[in-house]
Amino acid sequence: MYFTDRGIEELETRRGDEEVTFAWLAEQLRTFVDLNPDFETPVERLATWLARLDDEDE
Numbered sequence: 001m002y003f004t005d006r007g008i009e010e011l012e013t014r015r016g017d018e019e020v021t022f023a024w025l026a027e028q029l030r031t032f033v034d035l036n037p038d039f040e041t042p043v044e045r046l047a048t049w050l051a052r053l054d055d056e057d058e
Contacts, residue, residue, distance in 0.1 A: 029047060033040050 033043050
């Protein structure tokens with residue numbers, strides 16, 4: 001188990017029944033990066049990965 005799994009599990013437990021839009025998620029990611037600029041690259045990689053999940057070339 002990776003250290004991040006705890007955060008993912010907490011997210012699922014606390015907010016797993018909610019529905020959100022990708023627009024809402026994008027805004028939360030922007031806010032997070034504004035508050036935590038050191039995480040710009042990992043957030044960018046996550047956002048790109050999510051955006052390209054259906055790409056057959058990847």
